[in-house]
Amino acid sequence: MDATALDQYLHERVGDAIISTRDQFDTFTVEVHPDRLVEVATLCRDDRGLACNMFDSSFGVDEGEDGFAVVVVLYSTTQFHRILLRVMVPGGREAPVAPSLTSVYEGANWMERETWDMFGIEFDGHPGLAPRILTVENFEGWPLRKDFFLASREAKPWPGLKEPAELDEDGNVIDKVPGPGGAPGPTDLDEAMAAQARAANPGSVLAAGPEDTVAEAAADDDTAAADDDTAAAGEES
Amino acid sequence: MSDLATPQEAIRPGTAPGEDIALEFRGTADFDTSEMTLSIGPAHPATHGVLRIVMDMDGERVVDARPVIGYMHRGFEKLAEHRDYRQIMALTNRHDWLSGFNNELGVAVTLEKILQMEVPDRAQWIRMLMAEWGRILNHLMFVGSYAIELGAITPMFYAFREREDIQHLMESATGGRLHFTYNQPGGVKIDLPKGFLRQSDELLKLVRSRLPDYFDLVLGNEIFQARTVGIGPLDPALALRYGVTGPTLQACGIAEDSRVTEPYLKYGEIDVEVPVGRNGDAFDRFYVLLHRIRASLDMIEQIHDAMPSGPVNVKLPKMVKAPEGHVYGRIENPLGQLGYYLQSSGSKTPWRFKMRTPSFSNVQVLPHLLRGTLVPDMVAVLGSVFFVVGDVDR
Numbered sequence A: 001m002d003a004t005a006l007d008q009y010l011h012e013r014v015g016d017a018i019i020s021t022r023d024q025f026d027t028f029t030v031e032v033h034p035d036r037l038v039e040v041a042t043l044c045r046d047d048r049g050l051a052c053n054m055f056d057s058s059f060g061v062d063e064g065e066d067g068f069a070v071v072v073v074l075y076s077t078t079q080f081h082r083i084l085l086r087v088m089v090p091g092g093r094e095a096p097v098a099p100s101l102t103s104v105y106e107g108a109n110w111m112e113r114e115t116w117d118m119f120g121i122e123f124d125g126h127p128g129l130a131p132r133i134l135t136v137e138n139f140e141g142w143p144l145r146k147d148f149f150l151a152s153r154e155a156k157p158w159p160g161l162k163e164p165a166e167l168d169e170d171g172n173v174i175d176k177v178p179g180p181g182g183a184p185g186p187t188d189l190d191e192a193m194a195a196q197a198r199a200a201n202p203g204s205v206l207a208a209g210p211e212d213t214v215a216e217a218a219a220d221d222d223t224a225a226a227d228d229d230t231a232a233a234g235e236e237s
Numbered sequence B: 001m002s003d004l005a006t007p008q009e010a011i012r013p014g015t016a017p018g019e020d021i022a023l024e025f026r027g028t029a030d031f032d033t034s035e036m037t038l039s040i041g042p043a044h045p046a047t048h049g050v051l052r053i054v055m056d057m058d059g060e061r062v063v064d065a066r067p068v069i070g071y072m073h074r075g076f077e078k079l080a081e082h083r084d085y086r087q088i089m090a091l092t093n094r095h096d097w098l099s100g101f102n103n104e105l106g107v108a109v110t111l112e113k114i115l116q117m118e119v120p121d122r123a124q125w126i127r128m129l130m131a132e133w134g135r136i137l138n139h140l141m142f143v144g145s146y147a148i149e150l151g152a153i154t155p156m157f158y159a160f161r162e163r164e165d166i167q168h169l170m171e172s173a174t175g176g177r178l179h180f181t182y183n184q185p186g187g188v189k190i191d192l193p194k195g196f197l198r199q200s201d202e203l204l205k206l207v208r209s210r211l212p213d214y215f216d217l218v219l220g221n222e223i224f225q226a227r228t229v230g231i232g233p234l235d236p237a238l239a240l241r242y243g244v245t246g247p248t249l250q251a252c253g254i255a256e257d258s259r260v261t262e263p264y265l266k267y268g269e270i271d272v273e274v275p276v277g278r279n280g281d282a283f284d285r286f287y288v289l290l291h292r293i294r295a296s297l298d299m300i301e302q303i304h305d306a307m308p309s310g311p312v313n314v315k316l317p318k319m320v321k322a323p324e325g326h327v328y329g330r331i332e333n334p335l336g337q338l339g340y341y342l343q344s345s346g347s348k349t350p351w352r353f354k355m356r357t358p359s360f361s362n363v364q365v366l367p368h369l370l371r372g373t374l375v376p377d378m379v380a381v382l383g384s385v386f387f388v389v390g391d392v393d394r
Helices: A003-017 A034-046 A108-119 A151-155 A188-200 A210-236 B078-080 B085-092 B100-115 B121-149 B155-172 B195-219 B222-228 B237-239 B282-306 B359-364 B366-369 B375-384 B391-394
Strands: A017-022 A027-032 A054-062 A068-075 A080-086 A096-101 A123-124 B035-040 B052-058 B062-069 B324-334 B336-344 B350-355
Touching: A003 A017, A003 A027, A017 B035, A017 B195, A017 B324, A027 A034, A027 B324, A027 B350, A034 A068, A034 A096, A054 A108, A054 A188, A054 B237, A054 B282, A054 B336, A068 A108, A068 A210, A068 B222, A080 B100, A080 B324, A096 A188, A096 B366, A096 B391, A108 A123, A108 B359, A123 B078, A151 B100, A151 B155, B052 B195, B052 B366, B078 B350, B085 B100, B121 B195, B121 B282, B121 B375, B195 B222, B195 B282, B222 B375, B282 B375, B336 B359, B359 B366, B366 B391
Parallel strands: A027 A080, A096 A123
Antiparallel strands: A017 A027, A054 A068, A068 A080, B035 B052, B052 B062, B324 B336, B336 B350
């Protein structure tokens, strides 16, 4: 069935359980009421027209302040259509609990364990989420939540995050030549690290005073930025 | 190709087919056995890497088995949220290190879906050519390693002889031997080098001429058949509810293959043969694997004939930004179906990048295959459910 037919077919049967449907980028998504998810999934599995006999995957998505969403991907190997069921998990960011699909598809077991491990979403009716499936047993925190920071990237931004060049409306590269004094100054983190280094090495050159070292660092930054720009320009040509 | 290379009844060593030995048990039947728990792995040769299987044993018989994964978790999904799309392609090359090209192709296909990008014809055909060579590379590895687990060392040397040639061919175009990073959104990085298609054609003839060796050496081997026929059968409906795909699913008799059911690239324009098994046992899984190599060689021949000329990529902005929304892209990887869910907030890095890997689902179904088998069969079952641990843990 194509997306329009699927949409109509689902609305005829479980219309009151559906919040909205969306067909974008060849991906048919049905937003479902959380407490009706098991019912809709069972219908997808057993209904002869839908015949979603294959459980593809299920995973969580961090939706910011709204909490979390759980997406379930079902596929039919006889009708060749794919349905993404999406629920907003009740409980917000504090105590998210989603319904478990392990009674409908056995394959949901590990997928939901992974979702719990990564997002801290509990699954009502799951035979056992613990121990943590991918991270180590005594791991603290929920790694895929947006408020869990990637430690190494906090200390030093990934070079890929830097914009190589910005384009104007016509697609031309905007040249940014740093003028004198235009280089970014030391960040809070640089200051903190410098203070830490001074405390750890009393009596070394670093302890001489913040002004000198900071000035030097700024000068270094300046040349580094200039180098970067020439490199970018070289790539462009 | 010998007549033996078809799924059939087991041939017991030392007897003519159809003439079974009647085994009579003469000991006392009421041994006092107590259950014990045996931990296989995480560093055991039979587990292909760091996978651990906790088995409850009653004597030699496996009562229950629980795979323990996560020893190789590298947080790919978190890392992907901190990288732009070109970098993600380099990253995904590495979760299933035996099918690097197909992984990055999955990202490219998903990304082009959300960007609604037109890919030049030649780029699509080049991608198909490389994807099929990559598939053969992957399958050859498993042909060799599975035979080693069952006690035959020679097929590994045969497989690596071919692998070396194929890697050499792919290196001449991509510059890489395992991690190719040849794709980019909208095409491939550079055109094929001069004379590539001729070399590819020669290699195709060579590999095809050597393929019967594998069928005779492994599939036709009496010991191999005795070790694998009827071992670890998988029920097709159960396999689907677990999301098992690839050769493991096709061995159950289900011809589900993304290249046929949801053609991406130009797979709709060539004949894609999907070999299937009958019983879903270890023998059939291996049988399907070998026939997939043959099918890929047939496809490569068709791709050679159809290869158009023209540009191989499109001009890209400095930074590729996916529009807001979500997309689910899926391709047929050597080990099964690979799905990428990409949710974008419109910035240069994805908001959520989920990797649905075939090995994860294939390993999850293992307890059903292992229950009731003997310890030596455990090795035969583990090797036949083709998986890569990096692909399980990500």
